[in-house]
Amino acid sequence: MGAMQDSTDTEMAAAAGPCASIPAEHMAFIRQVLDRVGDKWSMLIIAVLENGPLRYTDLQRRIPGISQRMLTHTLRQLVEDGLITRTAYAEVPPRVEYALAPLGRGLHEIAMRLIGWAADHHGEILAHRSRAAERD
Amino acid sequence: MGAMQDSTDTEMAAAAGPCASIPAEHMAFIRQVLDRVGDKWSMLIIAVLENGPLRYTDLQRRIPGISQRMLTHTLRQLVEDGLITRTAYAEVPPRVEYALAPLGRGLHEIAMRLIGWAADHHGEILAHRSRAAERD
DNA sequence: CGGAATCCATTCGGATACTG
DNA sequence: CAGTATCCGAATGGATTCCG
DSSP: OOOOOSTTHHHHHHHSOTTSSOOHHHHHHHHHHHHHHTSSSHHHHHHHGGGSOEEHHHHHHHSTTOOHHHHHHHHHHHHHTTSEEEEEEOOSSOEEEEEEOHHHHHHHHHHHHHHHHHHHHHHHHHHHHHHHHHHO | OOOOOSTTHHHHHHHSOTTSSOOGGGHHHHHHHHHHHTSSSHHHHHHHGGGSOEEHHHHHHHSTTOOHHHHHHHHHHHHHTTSEEEEEEOOSSOEEEEEEOHHHHHHHHHHHHHHHHHHHHHHHHHHHHHHHHHHO
């Protein structure tokens, strides 16, 4: 994967391995997916659902700081995209459970890696950030 | 991973393995990292830097749709957090190169997985989305 | 219990113009 | 070339109140 000439750039990108630079044709939907998944809460919701279905209030409890507005909103997006499922039981009091859909399971794995990485390296990141801040 | 009783729920979460539900203590900095990395462009920039250093205009070319404002802004955040490095060469015309820092390499791997997942499943996601839309 | 609706501040992010 | 500066609309996201 050495020097890269600018000739036949698109062909090279298509023929290269899985880790080559991103084909320009893919950029569009990568952006679409990232816009959905790369918001403040989606990854967290996906991550928290790993142990099975959770009710609305359980999700609220497990994700401190999220507002009802954002929880509801993000859940709807995720359901629309087929990443999670919503099951409402006709009882009183009403019960609604959210669970990972098959499509969401793949993303869940990535979410856990991201979270694991965040947990492992947040110290270094904060160190860098504060050093950069004091140099001003 | 079998049946789960509702007794001693919190204790179970604390004692469970590495993939168990997220420890509440970790939520804070997970959120901090996700807020930085989970924006519109960071992951894309990280991903695009895999083949070595890139100049400002190269980045702009490889990430269609990004504005100078956002490119500059996001690059600064990433440098501040120590995920990428910025090297300015005192030449005319000036040359500035951005590259993955060691800390950013770990994230790069995750970014590529996320992008790969997006490429693989964007069709299913769009299908779900349109079906949900037409059901209204 | 599980939301929907409204209001409002903050931030995101693009367009344009200008600079060293 | 590699940014900075300003303006402005759009989106994000929290607080609060209300509803089935």
